[in-house]
Amino acid sequence: MRTDTERLGADPHGSAPTEVPDPASTPGGTVLDRLETVTETVARFAAYLGGVGIACLVLATVTDVARRAAGMTSINGLVDLTEVALVFVVYFGFAQAEVDKTHIRTSFLTERLPDRVRRVVLAAVWALAFAFLLWAVVRTGQSAADSFHAGESRASQSGVPVWPARVMVSLGLLGLALQSLMNVIAAVRGRRSGGDR
Amino acid sequence: GGGSGAGDGSVTIKLAIPTGPDAPIGQAAKFWAETLEKESGGRVRVDIFDSGSLVPGTETLKATRDGRVGLGIVPNAYHPEELAALSVVATPYVTQKTVVDIAALNELAVSNKTLKAEFEELGVKPLFFVGNGGAAAVTKAPITSLADFKGKRFRALATTDTMVKPLGATGSFVEFADVYESIQRGVIDGAFPMDMGSAASASLNEVAPYLTVTGQGTYTVSVGIVAQRTYDSYPAAVKDAIERTNQAYNAWVPTAFAEYEAKVCDKLRAAGAHVSVLPGDQSKEWQDKTEAKLNELLLAAAAKGRIAADDFKALQDDYRKLALKYESTTKYEDGLTACATRAN
Amino acid sequence: MSAGVIVICAVAVLLLLIVVEVPVGLALAVSGIFGSVLLEGWPVASDVLSTTPYYASARYALFVIPMFVLLGALVANAGIGAQIFTAVNKVVGRVPGGLPATTVLATAAFSGISGSSAADVAAFGRISVQEMTRKGYSPNYAAAVVAAAGAFAALIPPSIVLVVFAITADISVGSMILAGVLPGLFSAAVLAGYVVARTIWSRRGSPAEAHDSPVDLTRDAPEDAEFARYQQSRRGSLIGALYAVLLFAIVIGGIQTGLFTSTEAGAVGAFAALLLTLVVKRPKHLTRWAVVARSLKETSSITSMVFLLLVGAAIFNYFLISARVPSDVAAWVAGLDLPAHIVLLLILLLLLPLGTVLDGLSMVLVVTPIVVPIVNELGFDPIWYGILLIKMTEIALITPPVGINVFVIAGIMKATKVEQIFRSVFPFVLLDLAVTAVLFAFPSIITWLPSIATPAG
Ligand code: NA
Ligand code: NA
Numbered sequence: 001m002r003t004d005t006e007r008l009g010a011d012p013h014g015s016a017p018t019e020v021p022d023p024a025s026t027p028g029g030t031v032l033d034r035l036e037t038v039t040e041t042v043a044r045f046a047a048y049l050g051g052v053g054i055a056c057l058v059l060a061t062v063t064d065v066a067r068r069a070a071g072m073t074s075i076n077g078l079v080d081l082t083e084v085a086l087v088f089v090v091y092f093g094f095a096q097a098e099v100d101k102t103h104i105r106t107s108f109l110t111e112r113l114p115d116r117v118r119r120v121v122l123a124a125v126w127a128l129a130f131a132f133l134l135w136a137v138v139r140t141g142q143s144a145a146d147s148f149h150a151g152e153s154r155a156s157q158s159g160v161p162v163w164p165a166r167v168m169v170s171l172g173l174l175g176l177a178l179q180s181l182m183n184v185i186a187a188v189r190g191r192r193s194g195g196d197r
Numbered sequence: 198g199g200g201s202g203a204g205d206g207s208v209t210i211k212l213a214i215p216t217g218p219d220a221p222i223g224q225a226a227k228f229w230a231e232t233l234e235k236e237s238g239g240r241v242r243v244d245i246f247d248s249g250s251l252v253p254g255t256e257t258l259k260a261t262r263d264g265r266v267g268l269g270i271v272p273n274a275y276h277p278e279e280l281a282a283l284s285v286v287a288t289p290y291v292t293q294k295t296v297v298d299i300a301a302l303n304e305l306a307v308s309n310k311t312l313k314a315e316f317e318e319l320g321v322k323p324l325f326f327v328g329n330g331g332a333a334a335v336t337k338a339p340i341t342s343l344a345d346f347k348g349k350r351f352r353a354l355a356t357t358d359t360m361v362k363p364l365g366a367t368g369s370f371v372e373f374a375d376v377y378e379s380i381q382r383g384v385i386d387g388a389f390p391m392d393m394g395s396a397a398s399a400s401l402n403e404v405a406p407y408l409t410v411t412g413q414g415t416y417t418v419s420v421g422i423v424a425q426r427t428y429d430s431y432p433a434a435v436k437d438a439i440e441r442t443n444q445a446y447n448a449w450v451p452t453a454f455a456e457y458e459a460k461v462c463d464k465l466r467a468a469g470a471h472v473s474v475l476p477g478d479q480s481k482e483w484q485d486k487t488e489a490k491l492n493e494l495l496l497a498a499a500a501k502g503r504i505a506a507d508d509f510k511a512l513q514d515d516y517r518k519l520a521l522k523y524e525s526t527t528k529y530e531d532g533l534t535a536c537a538t539r540a541n
Numbered sequence: 542m543s544a545g546v547i548v549i550c551a552v553a554v555l556l557l558l559i560v561v562e563v564p565v566g567l568a569l570a571v572s573g574i575f576g577s578v579l580l581e582g583w584p585v586a587s588d589v590l591s592t593t594p595y596y597a598s599a600r601y602a603l604f605v606i607p608m609f610v611l612l613g614a615l616v617a618n619a620g621i622g623a624q625i626f627t628a629v630n631k632v633v634g635r636v637p638g639g640l641p642a643t644t645v646l647a648t649a650a651f652s653g654i655s656g657s658s659a660a661d662v663a664a665f666g667r668i669s670v671q672e673m674t675r676k677g678y679s680p681n682y683a684a685a686v687v688a689a690a691g692a693f694a695a696l697i698p699p700s701i702v703l704v705v706f707a708i709t710a711d712i713s714v715g716s717m718i719l720a721g722v723l724p725g726l727f728s729a730a731v732l733a734g735y736v737v738a739r740t741i742w743s744r745r746g747s748p749a750e751a752h753d754s755p756v757d758l759t760r761d762a763p764e765d766a767e768f769a770r771y772q773q774s775r776r777g778s779l780i781g782a783l784y785a786v787l788l789f790a791i792v793i794g795g796i797q798t799g800l801f802t803s804t805e806a807g808a809v810g811a812f813a814a815l816l817l818t819l820v821v822k823r824p825k826h827l828t829r830w831a832v833v834a835r836s837l838k839e840t841s842s843i844t845s846m847v848f849l850l851l852v853g854a855a856i857f858n859y860f861l862i863s864a865r866v867p868s869d870v871a872a873w874v875a876g877l878d879l880p881a882h883i884v885l886l887l888i889l890l891l892l893l894p895l896g897t898v899l900d901g902l903s904m905v906l907v908v909t910p911i912v913v914p915i916v917n918e919l920g921f922d923p924i925w926y927g928i929l930l931i932k933m934t935e936i937a938l939i940t941p942p943v944g945i946n947v948f949v950i951a952g953i954m955k956a957t958k959v960e961q962i963f964r965s966v967f968p969f970v971l972l973d974l975a976v977t978a979v980l981f982a983f984p985s986i987i988t989w990l991p992s993i994a995t996p997a998g
Binding site for chain 3: 264377
Binding site: 044047048050051052053054055057058059061062064065069079082083084086087089090091092093094096097098100102103104105106107108109110121122125128129132133135136139140142143162165166169172173176 | 560562566804
């Protein structure tokens with residue numbers, strides 16, 4: 001089970017993250033390297049957006065608590081808004097969590113395999129994951145479209161629409177699907193993608 | 198799928214409900230399932246999945262439509278737009294009696310074009326209705342007049358804000374499972390509207406012992422639905438058994454619900470809860486302040502559900518007429534009011 | 542194919558995917574859909590896939606998870622972790638076994654402001670192992686202490702797994718959080734006592750080594766010795782301890798006194814941590830915004846990790862429940878005609894082998910829908926049993942072959958070996974089982990705090 005320890009706050013001194021030299025930035029970078037750079041940049045940017053979303057939710061909730069403590073009314077529809085915003089936060093980070101291998105997994109068997117076998121296994125498994133996730137992207141996308149046409153909204157007086165969150169689900173899964181594809185490519189090329197490079 | 202055939206004409210139906218087995222919906226599901234199994238001579242097996250264990254309550258409508266669930270019991274309140282016509286039961290100050298709602302809806306589902314169209318557009322067939330009882334305010338402190346609402350914070354349902362704002366109170370959403378804790382810790386002062394059975398099922402009386410009948414009457418209903426294409430796929434014998442089951446259910450409901458409410462009342466009183474009725478003049482004053490606004494709200498939801506204002510008003514008129522008719526014929530007495538008027 | 546055979550096939554696919562390095566959340570989703578296809582056909586499985594990712598994540602109660610993660614991330618990134626460590630060390634550092642005891646108690650203190658056990662291990666892993674190794678403990682024993690400390694302290698709220706259990710079992714999140722406090726503190730105290738006793742025992746007759754001396758952080762951070770000196774100064778440690786106490790008080794005190802709901806407590810705690818981050822002395826090379834930005838990005842990533850598990854488990858559980866596994870298991874258990882306590886004990890023991898392949902959160906997600914109906918049926922308190930269940934999943938964090946805490950610490954300290962850490966950690970596993978047995982025998986350790994929470998009125 002690998003967990004990105006740096007990201008879990010491994011260093012009590014709070015030292016700077018060690019910069020891994022990016023192969024794509026070297027002059028000989030291939031199309032695949034560039035593709036990797038692009039997908040990882042998008043994933044990182046999305047994760048930062050998710051982080052900003054989290055910060056907004058913190059501020060909104062604290063404001064609501066403060067208002068209530070001051071005897072004022074709660075912010076109308078905040079709970080509904082929070083639920084929908086939570087979906088955005090979660091799926092914004094889906095791809096980045098694969099780039100930095102935060103998604104929990106175990107390698108106790110695979111790391112004992114000969115390198116060639118391991119690469120074949122990983123390529124096959126991630127190809128399967130890619131196909132599965134693409135199916136999920138299509139199906140959640142369809143349900144987002146249904147939600148949009150039905151005018152689905154939160155079951156309360158706020159009327160917060162649900163379809164943007166359903167669209168976000170589909171996009172987040174697409175991000176994870178693309179990272180799966182990158183994992184296939186990395187396995188075929190004989191190196192690990194993402195943070196484990 | 199939700200109703201799977203085994204080739205020999207036998208059918209297994211997955212019945213999904215949002216509540217536990219002891220709530221009215223759970224009791225209704227149990228009666229309906231057992232009756233159908235008997236009426237079909239064992240050809241139909243009904244598996245009940247309670248407490249949203251198979252699919253969450255808010256997902257049951259969709260899951261029934263697409264076939265993951267064979268029969269779903271769906272509260273109108275979960276789908277203010279998709280079930281905007283069914284939400285006609287939320288029309289305030291019509292009836293206190295769930296059983297009247299059920300009788301009226303059974304008739305409206307056949308006779309009213311707007312309600313009929315709503316189910317048809319969803320591709321579902323309504324089989325039976327389940328009621329919860331009339332609205333009460335469940336509070337930590339006693340409520341004897343509208344002034345007692347001032348400054349209070351309530352666990353809110355869709356219409357709570359509109360109802361309590363003119364009284365100087367506020368609503369905020371709390372998950373049903375967290376209502377007890379939120380009242381206990383003083384995050385909210387009570388819940389409104391809340392029916393007697395739900396209040397008792399969550400033991401709210403331990404933290405909010407005052408139940409006040411507020412006069413708006415019934416405010417929600419649940420409907421047992423099956424996808425039309427699933428229903429069409431059943432053998433004729435099974436369809437007949439379902440029809441007989443529905444008839445048995447509707448004959449069973451008035452007495453069963455009265456017994457259920459009497460049991461809940463006993464439980465509440467034994468636990469030291471106080472059940473009372475808001476004085477008539479107070480209730481009237483509240484009605485004057487909010488009835489028009491509440492109806493506007495229902496109309497707005499109907500508009501979002503693409504129902505023409507005239508159609509919805511016609512549906513409301515039909516509902517009022519039928520309610521009046523069944524009010525005078527039913528032998529059922531509202532259990533909540535009965536509980537309040539029984540000697541303390 | 543009968544439902545039983547289909548369930549076995551789906552579980553086999555799940556285990557296969559997990560051992561070939563597929564993320565556990567994804568493996569749960571794929572095997573759940575695979576099972577649904579066999580059980581109910583493509584259209585139904587396809588519909589499950591279309592909506593579960595949304596409804597499994599759009600729940601207000603789950604909002605507390607990113608809040609708890611952010612709280613811990615801010616504190617760790619601002620370097621407050623080391624200050625908590627030195628603060629604890631100033632108090633207990635001079636007793637025999639003072640360093641391992643420091644590790645345990647600092648981890649417990651950090652657990653009081655962080656939501657995940659692995660994060661606790663990560664926070665103190667390097668500093669603890671380095672210091673213990675320097676004082677003559679074997680690196681593998683030191684690593685084992687760190688891994689065990691994370692598992693023993695895991696119940697101390699805020700804790701993601703407590704929240705997830707409460708939501709899955711449909712019980713009050715606030716009560717569950719309060720229920721974790723005493724068992725968590727009790728476990729940590731027992732472990733601290735054990736490591737001290739063990740040091741005294743193993744150092745009999747060697748008085749020169751009988752006392753641990755205070756830690757010195759400056760050796761490990763020569764490039765920022767000034768900040769390291771500050772972290773271990775009396776002032777720095779005092780501030781670290783104050784922050785830990787303050788944040789714990791805000792979250793737990795807020796829930797206990799009814800100032801806000803458990804969900805809001807997470808947000809208020811994270812907000813307080815954010816304010817603290819802006820005022821505390823921080824490492825030279827990190828600007829305030831760098832600390833905040835890094836914490837937010839980490840939180841986003843870890844939140845997504847947790848939610849992939851939630852979504853995968855929701856899909857897998859849809860399949861299990863469709864196949865009537867929970868109700869069949871409950872009926873089977875009822876048919877065994879065993880005393881209720883024995884049944885509950887057996888279920889807990891069955892969790893141990895499950896923990897060899899699944900991590901704690903996944904276990905809670907998969908097991909709760911099956912076990913809680915049985916507990917309710919037998920008439921026991923699901924809060925009490927939930928704590929015991931989580932305790933068992935935390936023990937699974939330090940058992941081979943999959944023990945996340947051990948992997949995390951082995952990942953941080955390259956000098957250690959996973960296999961040897963597992964060997965060193967074995968006595969701690971037995972100790973934790975004993976602690977769990979005590980909690981089983983004395984339920985009031987669990988239920989007392991939630992029962993005295995501010996009553997109405
Ligand atoms: Na914790
Ligand atoms: Na394990």
